[in-house]
Amino acid sequence: MSTDPIDQTARAPWLDLPADHPFGLGTLPYGVFSTEGTAPRVGVRIGDQVLDAGACAEQAGMESGEVWLAPCLNPFLAQGRPAWDAARAWLVEVLTNDSLRDCVEPHLLDLEDVRLHLPVEVADYVDFYASEHHATNVGRIFRPDSEPLTPNWKHLPIGYHGRAGTVVVSGTDVVRPTGQRKAPTETAPTFGPSIRLDIEAELGFVVGAATELGRRVSVDDADDHLFGVVLLNDWSARDLQAWEYVPLGPFLGKSFATSISAWVVPLAALAGARLPLPAQDPQPLPYLLGDGTPWGLDVHYEVELNGTVVARPEYRDLYWSPAQMLAHLTVNGASVRPGDLFGSGTISGTDRGTRGSFLELSWNGTEPIELADGSTRSFLEDGDTVVIRGWAPGPDGTRIGLGEVRGTIIPAR
Structure with missing residues (x-):
C-alpha cells in the first residue's frame, strides 16, 4: 500500500495557513496557471495561493524543477513515481523551512489573480x-x-x-x-x-x-x-x-x-x-x-x-x-x-x-x-x-x- 512520503507533522507558520484548510500541506495539488502577459506553467496550490513551482525551483537551484515551466503537467508525469515523491517532499521542505522563505515568498500568487488552465494535455x-x-x-x-x-x-x-x-x-x-x-x-x-x-x-x-x-x-x-x-x-x-x-x-x-x-x-x-x-x-x-x-x-x-x-x-x-x-x-x-x-x-x-x-x-x-x-x-x-x-x-x-x-x-x- 502506498504511503505519503511527506512529513505530515510539518508546519508553515509564516504562510498563515489555517490548520484545517483543505489545501494545506497534506494536499499540495498541481495545476497549470497564467497571469496577464505570461505563459501557462505549473503551479502548486497552498491555501488560497498558488506557488509558481518552476520559478521557485529555479531560484532554489533545483534543476529538475525545469519540467514545471512547461504549459502542462505531462513532462512531470513522464518522470514517474520516484520523481513525483521527491518533488512532493521538496515542496514541503521549501514551504516549511524558514531559511528558504526568500525562495518561496516572491513566487506566491493569490488564487484570485491567476487564470487556471487544463492541467494536462490528455493523451487518451x-x-x-x-x-x-x-x-x-x-x-x-x-x-x-x-x-x-x-x-x-x-x-x-x-x-x-x-x-x-x-x-x-x-x-x-x-x-x-x-x-x-x-x-x-x-x-x-x-x-x-x-x-x-x-x-x-x-x-x-x-x-x-x-x-x-x-x-x-x-x-x-x-x-x-x-x-x-x-x-x-x-x-x-x-x-x-x-x-x-x-x-x-x-x-x-x-x-x-x-x-x-x-x-x-x-x-x-x-x-x-x-x-x-x-x-x-x-x-x-x-x-x-x-x-x-x-x-x-x-x-x-x-x-x-x-x-x-x-x-x-x-x-x-x-x-x-x-x-x-x-x-x-x-x-x-x-x-x-x-x-x-x-x-x-x-x-x-x-x-x-x-x-x-x-x-x-x-x-x-x-x-x-x-x-x-x-x-x-x-x-x-x-x-x-x-x-x-x-x-x-x-x-x-x-x-x-x-x-x-x-x-x-x-x-x-
Whole structure:
C-alpha cells in the first residue's frame, strides 16, 4: 500500500495557513496557471495561493524543477513515481523551512489573480462503469423485466474509449449537443438539440510513466502509474446515447464534453483515504487481484444544481478499484502515456440522495427534482450551472480538498 512520503507533522507558520484548510500541506495539488502577459506553467496550490513551482525551483537551484515551466503537467508525469515523491517532499521542505522563505515568498500568487488552465494535455481518455449501484439503477430503468446487471459486469471493469480532445477545465461552458434521437414511441429518428442532457459525477485518474505497447500494468504496479485524481463530470446526452449505443456503445452522446477540476491531487495525498473495496463476488480473475488487498477511496461528493445541493454520492461504494481499472485497461497490451485519463464512471449509492446523475435522481424523468427556487428538473436546461465538489479525510482530522468542477449549459449552435 502506498504511503505519503511527506512529513505530515510539518508546519508553515509564516504562510498563515489555517490548520484545517483543505489545501494545506497534506494536499499540495498541481495545476497549470497564467497571469496577464505570461505563459501557462505549473503551479502548486497552498491555501488560497498558488506557488509558481518552476520559478521557485529555479531560484532554489533545483534543476529538475525545469519540467514545471512547461504549459502542462505531462513532462512531470513522464518522470514517474520516484520523481513525483521527491518533488512532493521538496515542496514541503521549501514551504516549511524558514531559511528558504526568500525562495518561496516572491513566487506566491493569490488564487484570485491567476487564470487556471487544463492541467494536462490528455493523451487518451477512457471512462469506466465501476459503481454497482449506478449500473443496477440504469439496468432497472431501461430493462425492468431483466436482471439489472449484464452477465459480464462482475467479472471485469466495463468501460468505453472516449474523446480526449473534448476534455475541458472546470468553468468552461458546455454547448448543448445536437444529434439524432428517437423516442420509443416514434417510428423514425429526428435531428436536433439534446432534450435529455445529464451529468455524471465521477473521479478521474491521471496517469504517468509511459509503458511500451504490448506490456501490461499489473494491479501491484498500478501505483507506479497512478499520479493523481481530478473531479470529473462526464456530460451525457441521454437521448442521443439511447439511439446510438447499440451495438458499439457510447459515441456522440458522450464525446461533446468532459469537464475536470483544475487541480490534480496527488494520489500520495490520499494515502490516508484508502479503504478496502466492497466484497467482490464472484472472485475476479487473478490478473485483477494482485498480491495485496484491492483498495478503494473514501472520497465524499456534493452535486449542486443552480445553488441547490441535489446529491451527495460516496466514492467508497464503488465495486472496482482504480488499480483494477488500470490493470484491465492494459491487459491486452495497450500502452499508457503521460496524460492518460480514465474516469471511474458515475458514483451512486442505494439512496436517492446519493445518486450521481439526473437520470437516476429523476428516475428517467418520472420523479423530477425540486430546487430551492421552487422549479423542478429532470434533465438540464439552458443556463443551468452544475458544480461538483469533493474532499477526502486527511491526517489528524484534516480534509484533503479536491476542489470543484463547474459547468454552465449554453444553447445549441
